Amino acid sequence: MGSATERRGIPDATVTRLPEYLRALTSLADTGVTSVSSEELATVVGVNSAKLRKDLSYLGSYGVRGVGYDVTHLSDQISSALGLTRDQAVAIIGMGNLGRALAAYNGFASRGVEVVALLDHDPAVIGSRIAGLTVEPVADLPRITSEREVTIAMLATPAGSAQEVADLVVAAGITAILNFAPTSLELPADVQVRKVDLATEVQILAFHAQQSRLGGLPAEPVLTEAVQ
Amino acid sequence: MGSATERRGIPDATVTRLPEYLRALTSLADTGVTSVSSEELATVVGVNSAKLRKDLSYLGSYGVRGVGYDVTHLSDQISSALGLTRDQAVAIIGMGNLGRALAAYNGFASRGVEVVALLDHDPAVIGSRIAGLTVEPVADLPRITSEREVTIAMLATPAGSAQEVADLVVAAGITAILNFAPTSLELPADVQVRKVDLATEVQILAFHAQQSRLGGLPAEPVLTEAVQ
DNA sequence: AATACTTTGTGCCTTCGTTCACAAGCCAGG
DNA sequence: CCTGGCTTGTGAACGAAGGCACAAAGTATT
Numbered sequence: 001m002g003s004a005t006e007r008r009g010i011p012d013a014t015v016t017r018l019p020e021y022l023r024a025l026t027s028l029a030d031t032g033v034t035s036v037s038s039e040e041l042a043t044v045v046g047v048n049s050a051k052l053r054k055d056l057s058y059l060g061s062y063g064v065r066g067v068g069y070d071v072t073h074l075s076d077q078i079s080s081a082l083g084l085t086r087d088q089a090v091a092i093i094g095m096g097n098l099g100r101a102l103a104a105y106n107g108f109a110s111r112g113v114e115v116v117a118l119l120d121h122d123p124a125v126i127g128s129r130i131a132g133l134t135v136e137p138v139a140d141l142p143r144i145t146s147e148r149e150v151t152i153a154m155l156a157t158p159a160g161s162a163q164e165v166a167d168l169v170v171a172a173g174i175t176a177i178l179n180f181a182p183t184s185l186e187l188p189a190d191v192q193v194r195k196v197d198l199a200t201e202v203q204i205l206a207f208h209a210q211q212s213r214l215g216g217l218p219a220e221p222v223l224t225e226a227v228q
Numbered sequence: 229m230g231s232a233t234e235r236r237g238i239p240d241a242t243v244t245r246l247p248e249y250l251r252a253l254t255s256l257a258d259t260g261v262t263s264v265s266s267e268e269l270a271t272v273v274g275v276n277s278a279k280l281r282k283d284l285s286y287l288g289s290y291g292v293r294g295v296g297y298d299v300t301h302l303s304d305q306i307s308s309a310l311g312l313t314r315d316q317a318v319a320i321i322g323m324g325n326l327g328r329a330l331a332a333y334n335g336f337a338s339r340g341v342e343v344v345a346l347l348d349h350d351p352a353v354i355g356s357r358i359a360g361l362t363v364e365p366v367a368d369l370p371r372i373t374s375e376r377e378v379t380i381a382m383l384a385t386p387a388g389s390a391q392e393v394a395d396l397v398v399a400a401g402i403t404a405i406l407n408f409a410p411t412s413l414e415l416p417a418d419v420q421v422r423k424v425d426l427a428t429e430v431q432i433l434a435f436h437a438q439q440s441r442l443g444g445l446p447a448e449p450v451l452t453e454a455v456q
Numbered sequence: 457a458a459t460a461c462t463t464t465g466t467g468c469c470t471t472c473g474t475t476c477a478c479a480a481g482c483c484a485g486g
Numbered sequence: 487c488c489t490g491g492c493t494t495g496t497g498a499a500c501g502a503a504g505g506c507a508c509a510a511a512g513t514a515t516t
Contacts, residue, residue: 009439010435011472011473012472012473013472013473013474014473015432015435015436016428016432018431018435019425019427019428019431019432020412020428022431023410023411023425023427023428024412027411037492037493037494038493038494038495039493044412045412046412046414048474048475048476050474050475050476050477050495050496051473051474051475053493053494053495053496054473054474054475054495054496056494056495057494057495057496061494061495063493063494063495064481064482064483064493064494065480065481065482065483065492065493065494065495066481066482066483066484066491066492066493066494067482067483067492067493067494068492068493068494069494081435082431082432082434082435082438083434083435083437083438083441084431084434088430088431088433088434088437090430097328097329097332097333097334098329098333100325100329101325101326101328101329101330102329102426104325105325105326105426106325107387107410107426107427108426108427108430111410111427111430111431112427112430112431112434113427113430113431151434151437152430152433152434152437159335175437175440176433176434176436176437177433178426178429178430178433182251182335182339183251183255184248184252184272184273184274186274190440192433192436192437192440194429194432194433196424196426196429197247197251198330198333198335198336198406198424199247199251199335199336199339199340199341200244200247200248200251201406201422201424202316202318202336202339202340202341202380202406203246203247203250203310203312203316203339203340203341204243204244204247204310204422205316205380205404205405205406205420205422206310206311206312206316206340206379206380206404207238207243207246207309207310207311208243208404208420209311209316209379209380209403209404209420210310210311211311212403212418212420213311239502239503240502241502241503241504242503265462265463265464266463266464266465267463276504276505276506277463278465278466278504278505278506278507279503279504279505281463281464281465281466282465282466282503282504282505284464284465285464285465285466289464289465291463291464291465292463292464292511292512292513293462293463293464293465293510293511293512293513294461294462294463294464294511294512294513294514295462295463295464295512295513296462296463296464297464
């Protein structure tokens with residue numbers, strides 16, 4: 001992640017928080033708020049206000065001292081920094097349970113994400129319609145990618161075929177992958193991969209659950225740190 | 229007791245990686261491998277081998293110098309450290325697209341996660357069967373939690389009701405939540421929350437995709453003042 | 457038994473991220 | 487215009503995480 005060709009610009013940790021800020025700002029705007037202080041916004045998203053200000057400072061100085069930030073303007077700036085000036089065209093590959101759920105997920109549209117293609121390599125699935133789109137063969141990925149300007153692929157295949165499909169994705173010219181398959185992918189360094197592994201998340205929670213179960217003891221209160 | 233399970237203060241960053249190691253080890257065991265070096269395992273999961281060794285050292289010294297780690301034994305130790313000696317009983321709340329997909333996801337069983345309850349508060353959904361379970365009313369959560377020893381809740385409700393439901397979850401005695409709703413929750417400090425937000429993940433990738441698009445340029449990456 | 461070889465476990469240094477705390481800057485009111 | 491009250495933006499201290507490099511500790515070989 002932090003390795004290789006990282007432009008000395010916005011730190012990774014900050015980038016991962018920007019979407020949170022954006023969501024909170026959008027929510028505030030919906031309730032008619034036009035101006036917000038770092039303290040207020042920080043409370044909403046649950047972070048330290050100094051961290052929030054520093055994060056925003058990487059984008060430029062868009063706050064007004066003594067006043068706060070203009071909600072609309074800040075939203076625009078964050079959107080711009082994230083590259084959301086246009087919707088991101090996403091292809092979902094693997095139409096199992098998860099793939100279908102992703103295709104039908106209605107939380108994307110309002111946040112700059114548009115699903116433009118559904119792919120599978122099972123002939124029994126190809127051609128069926130899911131969430132308003134027709135499932136297409138994986139083999140068509142290169143054509144689809146260039147025609148619809150796909151920038152991001154969501155991999156929802158079984159673990160066994162994830163690497164193989166990921167190679168196809170990269171060959172098709174896509175450089176950003178959201179990997180839902182429970183396996184790690186070996187890909188060129190210039191391809192960005194983020195991983196969402198549900199069982200992993202549960203196991204991390206299991207650890208903390210165990211800690212708090214053992215934690216009530218009078219022994220050592222040494223580790224009462226908050227996570228994240 | 230005095231020997232093996234001496235896990236005092238495993239760093240968060242390590243905890244998040246342990247499930248990855250466990251998955252890789254399980255996969256290795258399935259292919260008949262009985263012993264593995266830190267270098268080999270590190271390659272499989274895509275991390276630095278020194279980091280891997282340091283991570284494992286927090287659990288204790290289970291490697292043999294000159295040889296490596298016994299796959300089965302190490303798996304057991306990690307499982308134990310994570311608190312996976314028993315399956316984690318999980319309740320999924322919110323039976324929309326995502327909740328259904330989670331309920332039907334077949335990647336849990338083999339990794340120590342058992343879905344023991346599906347909940348919703350829509351009477352039209354309650355009583356229907358999904359993935360072998362009957363959907364129950366959210367109001368029954370306290371009883372279900374104690375009867376089935378639920379330790380973790382997955383929140384797959386709309387953003388609007390997430391906080392409200394989370395409060396119920398906590399009131400029912402659950403202290404670990406995996407939040408799929410695109411909102412941040414305000415909860416007591418002793419409740420562990422992890423968040424999975426799909427749109428956020430895509431937006432993070434969008435940033436990196438944009439970076440590599442602009443990558444070759446010598447100019448400044450982020451200064452978008454002219455945009456209005 | 458002694459030497460050669462392999463791999464772990466970890467001390468130390470570097471890098472990255474977080475938090476504090478305060479000067480700088482802006483608005484409002486008199 | 488000046489004063490007082492807020493809030494931003496950031497230098498500096500602190501802390502967590504990452505990675506190098508090597509001594510320690512084992513196996514294999516002769």
